[in-house]
Amino acid sequence: MLYVVLLFVVVSFFLYVLLGGADFGAGTLELFSAPDHKKSIKKTVYSVMGPVWEANHIWIIILIVILWIAFPDFYNIIIIYMHIPLTLILLGITLRGVAFVFRHYDAVKDNSQHLYDRMFEFSCLVTPIFLGMTFGALLNGDIQTLEQAPNADFYDLYVYPWLQPFPILTGFFFSTLCVFLAATFLIGEAQDYEKRMYMRKARVAIIAVVFFGFITIGTGYVQGNEFSMEFVTNPLAIGAVTLSGILLYPLWRVIQIGRVIWSRFLAGLQVLLILFAAIGTHFPNLIITKQGPVSLLDHAAPEKVMDVLGIxxxxxxxxxxxxxxxLLKSFRMIKVLEERD
Structure with a gap:
């Protein structure tokens, strides 16, 4: 059952990045759009996110529960030493949800709507940045546990690991990736000039993703980051990144001509390749501390627990x-057989 549990870990993580990431990207896209575009983006975002914006969080809940039950030591390191960015992530998700509801359902329409808009937009920007910073901190090699450094102070244990250049750049990389997903997905929900607007934004987002990706890995490599050093020499990681780069051209082309299904498929494939390069090629050592890597499988739950969890x-x-x-079909969000020109 271990492989079943690991499969659900991978699928849950991928779907949350893909679907939840697109939700965050939509708010960031709205934040950085011209005032005359904000209204149309807000309307489109609501029609797309409205039915499923809470359902998308099911994947991160499943992921957290699996880590808690099946891989407790791995889970404890994340929860204890990353508790500050994780708290900020929860706060961001909460503020985004509150703002999303009140800016559409508040009975009183006044200037508070502008506050809800800004709250929604900034929480959509900040939350994925802290998600990326948490992931970057886990791989940066600056985490030290109390057992390893009993005399370390609060800053060294709980702040320093995630407030470094590599985690910060990873946060911005993930945020731009979310914007790319949102712009690409929204092409199929728009009409006429709005579709062309999302196509332009998707192309700009692609450039931003490539830029921050190279800057992030380059910074880690220059700093001697163990993850980055292995990343640029691992054949599987190099192959995944190369294939991802090759697919940029067909992705660019289908975005230019507005092919909805192909653009979404290639965008999802891009994300899958990026995650494979970042995680799959380094599995199961998904946390790197000052004393060395920590395996996801270290001190995993007993076999009977895995069996019950897997079932x-x-x-x-x-x-x-x-x-x-x-749910997705009811709101016409699955369009495999419906290509819109």
Whole structure:
């Protein structure tokens, strides 16, 4: 059952980055748009996010629960030593949800709507940055546990690891990736000039993703980051990044001609390749401390716990996934057979 549990970890992580990331990117896209575009973007974002914006969080909840039950030591390091950025992430998700609801359902329409708009936009910008910073900190090699450094102060243990150049750049990289996903997905929800607007924004986002990707890995390499050093020499990582780069041209082309299904498929494939390069090629050592890597599989739960968890995930998946598919189809968000020109 270990492989079933790991499969759900991978799928949950990928779907949250893909779907939840697109949600965050939509708010960031609205924030950095011209005033005359904000109204149309707000309307489009609401029509797309409205039915599923809470459902997308199910994937990160599943991921957290799996880590907590199946890989407790790995989970403890994340929760304890990354508790500040994680708290800010939760605050951002909460503020985004509150703002999303009140800016559409508040009975009183006054200047407070502008406050809700700014709250929604900035929380969508900041939250993925802290998500990326947390991930970057786990791989940067600056984490030290109390057992390893019993005399370390609060700053060294809980602040310094995630407030470094590599984690910060990783945060900006993930934020631009979210904007890229949002702009690409929204092409299929827009009409006429709005579609051309999203196409332009998607192309700019592609450039930003490539820029921050190279800057992030380059910074880690210059600093002697173990993850970055291995990343640029690992054949699988190099292959995934190379393939991702090759796919930029067809992705650019389908965005230019507005091919909805192909642009979404290639965008999802780009994300999958990036995650594979960053995580798959370094699995299971997904945390790097000052004393060395920490494996996800270190001190995993007993086999009986894995069996129960695996069976529960299979049953839960069989119940939840059809319902989510029905939800998406009901709101015409699955358009595999519907190519819009």
């Amino acid at each position: 529960s995930l299979i049953i839960g998946g069989a119940l939840i996934i059809p319902g989510l598919i029905h």
